Amino acid sequence: MTIFCGAYAFPGHELPQALLDDLRTHVSRFPADRPLEFHGKGAYVASVDIQAFAGSGSIDHGAGGFAVLAGEPLLTGEDANGGRRDMDLVRISATLRSATPYAALRRASGTFCGVDYDGEGRTMTVFVDKCGVRPVYVWAGPQFVVFASALRILEAVAAVPKEFDMRGVTEIAALGYALGDRTPFRNIAMLRAGEALRLAGGSVQRELYWRWDGPLDDIGYEAATRRAYDTFIDAIGRRQRTRGVAAAFLSGGLDSRVIVGGLAALGNDVHTVNYAPDGSQDQVFAQLVADQLQLAHKQIETNATNVGQGYRKDEVNAWIRQTFPELLAAGKAPVLWSGDGGSVGLGYVYMTPQIVAAMERGATGEAINLFTRGVPQRIFRRSALDQIANLTFQGVTEELAAIEGPDQGRRFQLFLMLNDQRRHLAKHFEDIDRERIEFHLPFFDADFLDSVLRLPNDWLMAHRFYMDWMEHFPNALSSIPWQAYPGHIPCTLPSPPGLKYQWDVYYDKKMYAQMRRTQAKNGYQMLAAPRFPDRLISRGTLRLASLLTALGVRDYSYLIKTASVYCHYWSRGQEDGRKAKVS
Template identity: 40%
Template sequence: MLNGAPSVEIERRTQLEQALSRRKGAAIIVAESSGAFFVRAASGALSDYSGLLTLGHGHVSLLAGQPLGLGGSDKRDHELIDGGLASGDCAPLRTSRGVFCGSRYAAAPNGFSLQLFGDKLGVRPIYYWHGPDMVLFATALRILEALPFIPKVRDDVAVVETIAHGFPLADRTRFADVRLLREGELLRFDRDGCSAETYWRWQDISQSCMRGATAANAAYAVFRDAIEVRRGTEDQVVAFLSGGMDSRAIVSVLHESGAAVQTLNFAPDRSQDQVFARGYAEQIGVPFLSFPRDGAPPQGFRVALAEIVRELVDAGNFSAARPAAPWSGDGGSVSLGNVYLDDQV
């Protein structure tokens, strides 16, 4: 709360909890502090860490995703990030290699501070709204959209961008007063208002002098290392496999590393995306499950995909250690993978 209120109204707490999770029976974690209320749905898809730190009176910190930092575990990485934010040190954020986002709230007799943070690429989103009395944030836009006390004013620029590109640009959303945390951004709210800083920028990366095969080999080594860090000791994994270059490369490295890979495909029946994926799976000898879709699902492709994966997990069709967290690329089927390219192109 920005108005100094000691707690959040019961009605608003209930509305937030009801909007949080689509899945019945999801573990709901609730935390409170002076003037603040936090609620988190713990799916356990990535790890069994709760993502909650409460270090002393008035201090609550939340984490979603996996930082893959220097701590060696999600909990220790969370502690390092939290400690860095407390002292103004962003090094734990800069050295983290994963996809994550989170918050840190600290109450004190003379005020409070709320910090929102995300990964360097902004892959794991945080959407936020702040009015004269409160700040609200969530990792899914639908949660803020469902809350009746947040005004829903259409952002026409964001709507045009979505029509043109499939999504709004910069920090815009389809609602004028709901914003998106940017990549490498650290946002702070206190009684003086809102301030932002960027802890990591693409342009700060030094230019490499490597060329040709040397550069390609170095990039491939980084790619393999990124997969090995995320796989850890898992010997059974689930991966999406399309006709695109990215998913094929991921499945290839997982397979070469000795993991037993189960692959999934959701492309339309007899499409290039399906045929190329099945052919590749057969070539390297990994199981291939196909669930053809007929056109665009009304609920959206990502939601439909998540529903199918959930059904497969609930039915026990996967033997992976983390069946609800399949490996995936994004975009290879329309860039380097030769899918959707015709003779004219």
Template identity: 40%
Template sequence: MTIFAGVFMRRPGQSIPTELINELRSSISRHPDDASNVLEYSDDRICLLKTDIGALGEPGEFYKTSITAFIAGDPILQNGNDAAPLPRKESLQMIANDLVTGKQDVLRLCRGIYCALAYDKTRQKLHLITDKLGVRPIYIWVLPDCIIFSTALRILEAISLFGKTVDPQGVAEIACFGYPLSDRSPYENIYTLHAGEIWSYGINEFERQRYWRWDSLPESTKFKAIPDEKLPERLYRIFMDAISIRLRKQKTVAAFLSGGLDSRAVVAALQASGVNVFTANFSTPGSQDYVFSQLAAKQIGVAHFSHLQFRPLVGGDPYGKAAVREWLNSAEFLNQDPQRPSVVWSGDGGSVGLGHVYLNTDIVQAACAHDFKKAVTSFMTYNQWGTSTKLFNSSFGSTFVTLINKGIQAEIESIQSADPSRIVYLFLLLNDQRRHMFNHFENMDLTRIEFEEPFYDSDFIEEIVRHPIDPFLYHNFYLEWLKCFPRNLGVLEVPWQAYPNHKPCLLPQPDGLSYQWDRKISSEQIKKRRHTALQKAKILLNESRFSKKYLNIGYMRLFMLLMRLGKVDRSYWVHAPSVLHRYWSRADSIKLK
């Protein structure tokens, strides 16, 4: 697990402010163990910082006379289709050499989730790169005289030497989708690299280029046309290869196991690979997720299954990492001498990448007809996405809605796929999935946990993208694919939690189990939600500079009255203003476009 950050001066004759270097040093990690574990490189043009807790067990840096390079994650680089992946340091050396020489051959071969930097000391030129899916982020704050960059947005947020300006476009998209679209962030002039992108900075020199585009895949001898009926087996072999090259020589691993299909596929593949798998589930007893995960563990033959009490380590933690960290530190697990005891295998990426959730026939047909306005409308309606602007004043509320519509329309239209049926799928791949692990990467310094996510294997995704979309909709192809797993594992012989509007599970199920997507919630949950919304509203109103400029004060008071009386639940009204306030409170201004 690597975190890196740095600053590069863009103009000649300028020195890096000492205060800026000190702020980067103090913010790169919040964990006390890292205070003396920060590597640095600097010259008169650049300062680079890196810390690594060693979750992957391999160095994340490379030095030679003319190059300094850092990497976060594992690029999974092979010297041949069937070869074992190269060690991380050797892979980084090859990536760095490609970057400084202007080549892209090695970059296109990497299958993993990573980001990296390479600094050419001779030319004083910096290169920053993301993986083909852009899952491992780099944030770049572009200032007139320098750029500041990091693998976590919180590091840039901690910089006080320069003022930040909120970008209402990015914030509106976060309020609606949970993430900003394209290369935006919540702040003006702070960007994220696109999937498969390189940013290069020299003295008075800047270049952006995409070494990989999912809407324009290169010709490849690796991916040959095959009959449709053979595609499930082909994708199964690629997935098993993705598992194998990530395992290397590990004999004991930890993995999440939910009641759905994604983590079940990962655990089954690990079991089929002859690995000792420790599995954990942290859902609520009495739920489908909990019961089906237990049934799956028993059916697949997993010897170690634990139920964890969900305990987040930091705010917004969706994985309950306080409990996960305790589980990974248990004597039962550590006594098996795992090679990577801080790594958990996860099914993230499977439902979108292979299951094609969030899509339906109407969305795809509209995209095929190049009616992108209808495709967007169908997409938003089908997924019930949107955000209430009721508590904003009329002017700002109207701006918020316009920005959301403008952002998604522009992003959809920027995807120039030869197969228009894939356009909205690629939108999800390049936005939803690229931002999916935001909280995980933001807080790795505190959680000390790394994930292994084979569904994000770029060869696996590439094979999917090269085929027509229709068979993949509604999990139809997914279920055919699971039939390729060894029969003795019985992957489809115990029930699973199916997505709404997707192919249902027809196996007998115990009565009375709660369903993850059931919108019915208890009166106690509604009461708690109202209380939380009321507290948020109080904070917003008490911030007079914020409330007078952006909120409808009358509606805010009515909203608070409704929450106190408990007659109706309109707690969602406060979501968008709270998101805006979160970033407003960390910035100096808001730029209204």
């Protein structure tokens, strides 16, 4: 399966038919999708499969219940089934009903989520992968629990109240994601990394079956780089299996490079696509990699007309149709290789020496302030600032306090992995019903992460470990120039002069102007909307910011974007038919 949603009724209650109708209706917005439904006593799941991964993502046990899975668990060790997700689901379902319920999940290395319902014991378990990258959202009411692999589904279900959560929304505005299990709505939670929700009788229990903190591994530096290489290549091989052909994003950085390098080293025919401004390091360095590895490479120029589309560009979709004609003809979705997770999980791009030094001194507050200053305060009404100003700092403090371990710098890195990276692909999974694309994500492979996240923090700072790890690849990947992060190990290889750099002036004037006009238009639309958070956002400031941005006098897009987060979720609470509560 790709998407699922469902509900569980507590003893003495039944699931309302209107709830089931809502879940069935909203599990997918794709017109041709026909949900597969599973019913049990006081239990229901609706699911849709875009046919990207091989093998069934569901089991119907009849009176014994059912199990549904999105993504691929990729069990390892004694539970390995050659990556077959149907066999993986059989093993997961069986162990969830045993005396050691999480034994199989602890051996899973993939990106997945799922639900198992034991019809005999009337017990339901909802679970996510060890990193929590494939999300599940949960609302628990007095009579029943509702869950979904996309937040938009719960937003559309009338029985689930959408109460504006000030902390969650403020964290999204400040960081791009809510912290911990928070969402924009009060009482709707997102399961944490390595978490399972157990529903039995009248109880709701949340349990962590996996933790990333704790002691460090006892291993030398050179042995650690080799171990990380071996587990990464194994992660690629377990996902690719015997297909022979692979399609991947390829940028001018390192994360996508090592993926295509690994695929090529394993003997695959690799097709790559790059979308970047003409004359940029991103564009030119990707072509150099493709030439050296003899890849079938497609270059798509990012310009003023498509700069906001990301991988959803029309040209990318055309490339997918050309690369996967047999899949699309059979009604199946493609799986693309993506380097998401590499820059943070292995490159430590958000970890600065100043943050680490503050953590090692015990100055947690200083480290947090180096990482984020919270939301820009100029967009808010003065009466709201006291309530908003400190929320992000408070949230980061609480998350850091929950992470254990002797290496203080590593605690901050784990905070990033369990929050920033866990939410990194949430938008992709929100829209997967429409986009019809799955990703292979080897940087989120749990075995690979286990090989690097239990190492001393100093080893991995500034891409040091990354560069030494890359030397193990057999295709001389470090002999080609790469786009280096500011403050990290620089690229000293010769490259063509005058190339655009991602952290400098990357787009041309037309593209920047188009982005400003888009933000200004968003500002005006918010001001005209019938549901505006006047208690929080200053209309006068937003109006002026939109005007100056539209005229090109000054770019206040950051203020407009901040306002848009509050306006969006405030509006959703109002549309729910209840007064938007601030909590």
